[in-house]
Amino acid sequence: MKVAVLKGGRSLERGVSLRSGARVEDALERLGHEVIALDAGADLVKRLTAEAPDAAFVALHGVGGEDGTAQELLEILGIPYTGPGVAACALCMDKVLAKHALREAVVPTPDWFAFNQTAFRELGAADALEAIEERLGFPLVVKPARGGSSLGVKRVESRQEVPEALVAAFSYDERVLLERFVAGRELAVGIVGGEPLPVVEAIPREGDGYDFEARYEIGRTEFACPAGLSDEEAGAVSASANGAYEALGCTGFSRVDLILSPEGPQVLEVNAIPGLTDTSLLPQAAEAAGMSFEKLVERILGLAQTR
Amino acid sequence: MAEPPRRPPHRRRAHTRTRDLERYAGLFAERTRVMRSSAMRDLMAITARPEVISLAGGLPDTSTFPPRSFAAQMTRIAQESAAEALQYGPTEGFEETKDCIAQVMGAEGMLPEPEDVIVTTGGQQAIDLVCKTLVDPGDPVICEAPTYPGAVPVFCSYQADVTQVDCDGDGMRVDELESVLETLRAAGRRPKFVYSVPSFQNPAGVTMSFERRQRLVELARAYEVLVVEDNPYGLLRYEGEGLPPLYQLDGGDYVVYVGTLSKILSPGIRLGWAVAPPPVMEKIVLGKQASDLCTSTLTQYFVREYFAEGRWLEYVGSLVGIYRRRRDAMLEALERHFPPQATWTRPQGGLFIWATLPEYIDTGDLLAKALREDVAFVPGQAAYVEEGRGRSSMRLNFSGGTEEEIREGIRRIGKVIEEQIDLYETLTHGVGAQAEDSGAQTRPDPARPDAEARARGSQSSLARPSGSGGRAGDDKREGASEIAGDDERARAGAEEAAADVLPFRKAEGGGG
Numbered sequence: 001m002k003v004a005v006l007k008g009g010r011s012l013e014r015g016v017s018l019r020s021g022a023r024v025e026d027a028l029e030r031l032g033h034e035v036i037a038l039d040a041g042a043d044l045v046k047r048l049t050a051e052a053p054d055a056a057f058v059a060l061h062g063v064g065g066e067d068g069t070a071q072e073l074l075e076i077l078g079i080p081y082t083g084p085g086v087a088a089c090a091l092c093m094d095k096v097l098a099k100h101a102l103r104e105a106v107v108p109t110p111d112w113f114a115f116n117q118t119a120f121r122e123l124g125a126a127d128a129l130e131a132i133e134e135r136l137g138f139p140l141v142v143k144p145a146r147g148g149s150s151l152g153v154k155r156v157e158s159r160q161e162v163p164e165a166l167v168a169a170f171s172y173d174e175r176v177l178l179e180r181f182v183a184g185r186e187l188a189v190g191i192v193g194g195e196p197l198p199v200v201e202a203i204p205r206e207g208d209g210y211d212f213e214a215r216y217e218i219g220r221t222e223f224a225c226p227a228g229l230s231d232e233e234a235g236a237v238s239a240s241a242n243g244a245y246e247a248l249g250c251t252g253f254s255r256v257d258l259i260l261s262p263e264g265p266q267v268l269e270v271n272a273i274p275g276l277t278d279t280s281l282l283p284q285a286a287e288a289a290g291m292s293f294e295k296l297v298e299r300i301l302g303l304a305q306t307r
Numbered sequence: 308m309a310e311p312p313r314r315p316p317h318r319r320r321a322h323t324r325t326r327d328l329e330r331y332a333g334l335f336a337e338r339t340r341v342m343r344s345s346a347m348r349d350l351m352a353i354t355a356r357p358e359v360i361s362l363a364g365g366l367p368d369t370s371t372f373p374p375r376s377f378a379a380q381m382t383r384i385a386q387e388s389a390a391e392a393l394q395y396g397p398t399e400g401f402e403e404t405k406d407c408i409a410q411v412m413g414a415e416g417m418l419p420e421p422e423d424v425i426v427t428t429g430g431q432q433a434i435d436l437v438c439k440t441l442v443d444p445g446d447p448v449i450c451e452a453p454t455y456p457g458a459v460p461v462f463c464s465y466q467a468d469v470t471q472v473d474c475d476g477d478g479m480r481v482d483e484l485e486s487v488l489e490t491l492r493a494a495g496r497r498p499k500f501v502y503s504v505p506s507f508q509n510p511a512g513v514t515m516s517f518e519r520r521q522r523l524v525e526l527a528r529a530y531e532v533l534v535v536e537d538n539p540y541g542l543l544r545y546e547g548e549g550l551p552p553l554y555q556l557d558g559g560d561y562v563v564y565v566g567t568l569s570k571i572l573s574p575g576i577r578l579g580w581a582v583a584p585p586p587v588m589e590k591i592v593l594g595k596q597a598s599d600l601c602t603s604t605l606t607q608y609f610v611r612e613y614f615a616e617g618r619w620l621e622y623v624g625s626l627v628g629i630y631r632r633r634r635d636a637m638l639e640a641l642e643r644h645f646p647p648q649a650t651w652t653r654p655q656g657g658l659f660i661w662a663t664l665p666e667y668i669d670t671g672d673l674l675a676k677a678l679r680e681d682v683a684f685v686p687g688q689a690a691y692v693e694e695g696r697g698r699s700s701m702r703l704n705f706s707g708g709t710e711e712e713i714r715e716g717i718r719r720i721g722k723v724i725e726e727q728i729d730l731y732e733t734l735t736h737g738v739g740a741q742a743e744d745s746g747a748q749t750r751p752d753p754a755r756p757d758a759e760a761r762a763r764g765s766q767s768s769l770a771r772p773s774g775s776g777g778r779a780g781d782d783k784r785e786g787a788s789e790i791a792g793d794d795e796r797a798r799a800g801a802e803e804a805a806a807d808v809l810p811f812r813k814a815e816g817g818g819g
Contacts, residue, residue, distance in 0.1 A: 121730070121733055127736075
């Protein structure tokens with residue numbers, strides 16, 4: 001089969017995407033496929049038209065690739081592609097839209113308020129901050145609505161830190177959310193073809209408590225897979241993850257990030273196209289389920305659809 | 308349509324699995340743990356996009372080096388000494404290379420003994436070799452705050468216990484250094500060396516005053532601690548009088564000198580050097596032998612040919628002209644496009660300007676915003692070992708781009724800063740009253756008139772004409788507003804009085 005691997009692009013997560021893409025290409029070649037590596041740029045449509053691949057493996061992360069843009073183009077060209085469709089990608093990429101959809105589907109997610117810059121600049125939203133802070137309490141988390149990894153995400157301990165955190169988050173997107181901080185274990189559930197993989201737990205090393213930058217760094221965070229959860233806990237976590245996956249209309253594969261608080265699991269976000277690098281969580285979970293990276297890639301490719 | 312070339316099957320490792328990763332993880336040395344945020348690394352990777360105006364690099368302009376002379380020199384080597392040029396060379400470097408080095412150092416008044424010199428693969432290797440020779444894990448090392456971002460990973464990889472001493476407009480605060488030395492001595496610890504870029508510092512652009520140079524050398528003797536003087540830019544002076552290098556003041560007893568041809572000839576040839584007292588040099592040579600046996604022979608032959616032409620100083624002179632115009636273009640653009648809350652240094656030479664924004668702006672986040680405008684800079688935190696410092700500063704390079712690119716790049720950065728300041732002011736108008744009451748607000752708040760005056764005052768202190776104030780950086784904040792107003796003229800004659808620009812940690816006395 002002739003498979004185009006879409007990677008890179010212009011998003012802030014270009015680096016991760018290139019690593020994901022390279023690893024996928026490798027696996028596809030070993031599986032005997034003909035691989036076309038495409039760094040998503042101005043010539044993407046031209047190259048896809050010229051190559052006419054049987055399928056596209058989308059290994060793009062972040063705005064431009066994980067938000068439904070590339071997927072839309074693939075649909076226009078009639079090329080089957082891996083991962084969720086346009087609508088699901090667009091929903092997952094925007095944490096605010098995603099949280100609304102989760103609420104609607106009664107999937108637990110921490111309370112939040114969202115604003116765009118206009119609200120502050122033109123509608124005096126700053127005057128509402130106090131009320132918001134009272135409703136959410138401290139600490140709270142300020143995040144850009146769109147954007148992956150930990151860029152622009154800040155945990156805020158007091159009122160004085162809020163404006164600075166908002167300025168940081170607005171560096172990445174026009175819209176930001178203030179979210180109630182939920183203490184608990186940090187978990188991730190990979191889902192492939194509607195089936196949840198074993199739960200991964202991210203355990204920060206001492207001292208790195210809530211350093212978001214440290215979260216995905218080798219050496220600063222330890223990952224346990226499967227996470228040491230009771231059957232009951234694991235069941236509740238997987239159910240919430242599945243609920244989120246379905247609520248957002250994901251297909252193919254995705255990763256759901258959650259916090260397991262004493263009150264139960266809370267979904268933070270769904271990554272429509274999670275990282276597939278050597279250190280990414282979804283491949284680790286697949287491995288724990290006895291699925292090699294090649295098998296994982298083969299399975300994801302098998303789920304590619306024409307839409 | 309042509310078939311794309313198939314990549315050879317062995318190009319990448321055959322298999323990587325999570326299990327493998329875990330297996331390798333157990334093998335990694337402790338020193339590999341000191342890695343910077345991967346998110347930030349990825350961000351920096353995007354600055355390489357061709358459409359991005361990058362003020363992030365430290366690249367000298369190699370485009371004016373005459374290709375014909377390059378070709379002639381390489382041809383001569385090929386015709387006259389191919390076999391030798393393709394052979395290994397002595398670990399210390401060729402005597403002829405050391406003659407060239409003597410010319411470069413001589414241009415700044417230094418006269419090293421050839422046997423005290425080792426030719427290295429760039430100045431970076433010299434820094435690495437010095438650490439390799441002197442630093443055991445946990446050993447105290449002192450450097451400037453901010454310091455050369457490229458030195459940070461070297462210190463970290465040798466697991467040095469780094470203390471950074473603040474800089475002001477006159478370079479490293481040598482008084483602060485003394486108290487650090489005293490504290491260490493009281494604790495029975497002897498720092499292995501003090502690392503300094505005294506002239507046109509990377510990243511701050513400041514130059515250490517003559518008085519401080521003298522005092523630093525005295526302290527080195529008194530505390531029997533080595534000073535590593537890194538001087539890549541000494542000959543790239545655009546105004547003002549040259550100052551004697553530390554090596555010259557000290558006579559080479561306690562100063563290990565690091566030099567390079569990267570900024571005055573080419574970084575691609577990778578030619579640097581170290582000068583050290585004989586017992587230290589002996590160990591450095593052994594270290595070099597273990598690292599790479601010798602510096603490229605071909606490079607050294609090229610350097611020999613190039614210096615034999617006798618026009619190297621002329622070329623440096625042409626670079627000085629180019630860089631001076633670019634520095635001026637950047638300073639003008641900063642004046643025009645950066646908001647009044649921003650401050651920046653006014654370097655007399657070198658390649659960099661250091662700009663500092665209000666504390667509530669994180670230049671790492673700002674970079675993400677700037678990249679959407681296709682412009683890049685180095686976030687200040689790269690120049691600090693301690694996490695969290697330098698977050699509102701940035702390093703701006705003016706040697707790598709044309710004047711047009713510099714003006715446009717600064718305009719774009721100014722625009723995103725302006726947006727963030729506006730937003731912050733909008734946000735704090737809503738919560739300002741409570742914030743003030745709480746008493747916890749330590750950040751400068753531009754919305755408050757007194758802070759605004761302070762911000763303006765500190766900026767105009769940059770414009771203080773030379774001679775109108777003492778050299779002691781500390782005093783410059785006082786009375787700075789007296790000269791606010793006549794900005795243009797004042798700036799034109801200004802010394803690099805950047806006293807207020809660099810981040811201070813007044814309360815902590817420089818402890819690391």
